[in-house]
Amino acid sequence: MQRYILDDTTNNFYKTDIHHIKKVMRMQTGDKVIVCLHEKCSLVKLNIDENITFDVIENYDENKTLDITLVQGLLKGTKIETTIKYSTIFGAKKIVLVPFERSIAKNKNTDNKTDRYFLIAKEAAELAHREKIPTIEFQDSLKTINWKEYDYVILADEEEKKTLLKDLELKNIFDKKIAIIIGPEGGISDNERKYCKNNKFFSISLGKYIFPAEIAAISILNNFNSWFFWQLNNYNI
Known part of the structure; x- marks a missing residue:
């Protein structure tokens, strides 16, 4: 499944990712992706219009790293x-x-x-x-x-x-x-x-x-x- 790491200053997608979602992947509202923010990841459902927002479906357990x-x-x-x-x-x-x-x-x-x-x-x-x-x-x-x-x-x-x-x-x-x-x-x-x-x-x-x-x-x-x-x-x- 497609994964995107969000901009931790805006808590949203980077502009390059918005282009990738709309123009390259041609995703539609309702499509699911994984997003990560502040080292925590979630399965989400996209809402796509002029901007891209999402609704969280499931939060994943935090992965321990060094x-x-x-x-x-x-x-x-x-x-x-x-x-x-x-x-x-x-x-x-x-x-x-x-x-x-x-x-x-x-x-x-x-x-x-x-x-x-x-x-x-x-x-x-x-x-x-x-x-x-x-x-x-x-x-x-x-x-x-x-x-x-x-x-x-x-x-x-x-x-x-x-x-x-x-x-x-x-x-x-x-x-x-x-x-x-x-x-x-x-x-x-x-x-x-x-x-x-x-x-x-x-x-x-x-x-x-x-x-x-x-x-x-x-x-x-x-x-x-x-x-x-x-x-x-x-x-x-």
Whole structure:
């Protein structure tokens, strides 16, 4: 069934969705869709005229998810769009784009990029049946990020050879905020590695093989998702 994540400032459909409902899907009054607002989803019946309203048929149970932020080093070309799409599908609630010392891409035309990246994230969230579109923001460097808002910060470091995600003793993460740092093509610099170490961030390896920077986050997000799903089913969290 078609799913739409509503604009949480107006509590209604985005303009692009109104066009999609009327012109692409050619829906009629009485057709049913799923709408999500403030991370809660409902089955609704549409009322279509000049505007689109809806009547709620059934409210679904709230889906428990982890609060994970991806801090991604800027990437060349459209690679960052791949990162946004798949990190959204795999459960990132926030994506922070940051130029690293080895980043070739720079923070330019961020307003235009933000609009495009939002649409990519929205489409990915609806495709994956997520309840929320991740927030996307730009930062000037690692040092401008407010790390105090996170309970755990995890750096994927190609120079770390032993410690894996499963080796970390992360306690009670269901109510914690987690940040994952992924560098750009070429990885992180010694200065950035030292900065992370000085801030007592966790450093982990993603395993034996090196992943392209645009999809490296998938490995961590998927491991978190699998572990969380197992916890939900075995401990009735």
